Amino acid sequence: MLENVNIAFIGAGNMAEPMIAGLIQKGVEPNLISVSDIRNERLLELEGKYGVRPAANNSIAAAEADILVIAIKPQYFDALVPDIQGNLSEECLVISIMAGTTLETLVAGTGHAAVVRSMPNTPAQIGMGMTMWTATSAVASHQRDQAQAVLSSFGRAVFASGEHYLDMSTAINGSGPGYVFLMLEAMIDAGVQMGFTRPVAKELVLQTVIGSATYAQQSDMHLAQLRNNVTSPGGTTAAGLAALEAGGIRTVLSDGIWAAYKRSVELGDG
Numbered sequence: 001m002l003e004n005v006n007i008a009f010i011g012a013g014n015m016a017e018p019m020i021a022g023l024i025q026k027g028v029e030p031n032l033i034s035v036s037d038i039r040n041e042r043l044l045e046l047e048g049k050y051g052v053r054p055a056a057n058n059s060i061a062a063a064e065a066d067i068l069v070i071a072i073k074p075q076y077f078d079a080l081v082p083d084i085q086g087n088l089s090e091e092c093l094v095i096s097i098m099a100g101t102t103l104e105t106l107v108a109g110t111g112h113a114a115v116v117r118s119m120p121n122t123p124a125q126i127g128m129g130m131t132m133w134t135a136t137s138a139v140a141s142h143q144r145d146q147a148q149a150v151l152s153s154f155g156r157a158v159f160a161s162g163e164h165y166l167d168m169s170t171a172i173n174g175s176g177p178g179y180v181f182l183m184l185e186a187m188i189d190a191g192v193q194m195g196f197t198r199p200v201a202k203e204l205v206l207q208t209v210i211g212s213a214t215y216a217q218q219s220d221m222h223l224a225q226l227r228n229n230v231t232s233p234g235g236t237t238a239a240g241l242a243a244l245e246a247g248g249i250r251t252v253l254s255d256g257i258w259a260a261y262k263r264s265v266e267l268g269d270g
Contacts, residue, residue, distance in 0.1 A: 001142070001149040002028050008061040010080065011071035012037035012046055015097055018124045019069065020050055022153030025127075036061035058083035067093045067146060070106075074098040074267070077109060085111040093143045095133075095150060099170055100267030103136055103163055113138035116147045119169045120154070122177050129155030130176075132169035134162065167268060171261035179256060184209060 007023065009016045012035050024030055030051035036058045037043055043054035055061035062068055062084045072080060077098060088094070088110065095116045096106050106115045118133035131151045135144060144159070151157035160166060184205055191201030216226060231237045 001145045002026070002067075005032065005066045005146065006064055007033050007067045007069065007150070008055065008065035009033070009035045009069045009071055010037075010058050010061055010084075011069075012039070012042045013071060013073075014122070015120060015124060016069070016071040017046065018127065018129070018154045019071070019097075019150070020046065020052060022124075022127060022155075023150065024050055026149070026153045034061055034064060059087050062087040062092075063089075065089075065092055067095060067150065069150070070094065070096045070098060072098065074101045077101060077105075081109045084109070088112045093139065093146060095147055099174060100167075100264055102268045103134070105268075107136065114143060115139070116143075117163065117166055118147075118151055118157075119166050119174045120151070121173045124154040127154055130173040131155065131157040132160050132166060132173065133157060134160045134166055167261055167264040170264040171257045174264075175257075175260040179253070180209075 002023070005028075007028065009020065016035070020033060020035070023033065031053060033050075033052040034055045035043055035046055035052055036055040040054075046052055047054055055064070058080060065088070068084075068088065070077070070080070092112065093114050093116065094106065094110055094112055095118060097118050097120055099119065101117065103115055103117050106117060107113060113136060116133055116135045116139060118131050120129050120131040123129050124131070131154075133147060133151055135147065139147070148157055148159065160169065187205045187209075188198065188201045191204060192198050196204070216223060219226060221229075227241075231241060
């Protein structure tokens with residue numbers, strides 16, 4: 001899907017780099033990848049590390065691209081618009097990873113119809129990302145395949161049939177690492193309070209969570225059944241779960257996800 005395809009990145013931040021690394025690992029030739037950024041030292045860093053080509057400016061990056069990846073913060077998109085409009089080839093595919101930026105805004109800003117909107121997350125930085133994406137009707141079948149190939153190069157990618165799913169995705173996989181890190185922090189702090197050193201508590205918690213998530217991912221059993229399997233009547237897990245339920249852990253988590261979802265919708269509307 002990506003053989004002899006010129007892929008240009010506008011923005012060279014924390015999300016662009018794992019995408020670049022993933023694409024090269026999947027077999028994309030580094031000389032087919034160009035990067036534009038306001039920080040010249042960052043471009044030189046990526047050139048030295050991966051062999052990609054620094055672009056002289058955003059307009060040149062856009063003009064050379066078969067696939068253009070917009071990897072900037074959404075508040076900078078308006079300033080980028082003049083550099084993109086009129087510089088994209090008719091066959092170009094635009095992929096945005098900007099949170100809260102709608103397809104309508106992207107099409108209007110780029111002046112281009114074939115646009116993909118995606119929501120990756122920070123574990124992409126270690127090749128373990130989770131991305132949801134959708135596309136305008138102008139995106140051809142082979143371009144959808146290309147989008148899937150790009151977005152799955154740094155983890156997993158799932159296509160959404162409607163754009164409204166992207167706001168939901170923002171609240172779960174986009175913001176989700178923040179929730180997980182908070183829970184990990186709380187579990188580690190509890191371990192320290194009981195008497196473990198912080199390094200030991202951290203190792204216990206992280207491996208337990210990694211193992212549990214991997215086990216759940218590979219198992220055909222419902223999560224409730226997996227939980228029941230480790231909950232002996234009158235045992236320690238039952239006592240711990242009872243305290244968590246009494247504290248409203250399900251409601252608190254649900255409320256947090258809904259708050260993130262509503263904020264994502266507000267950002268898209270604004």
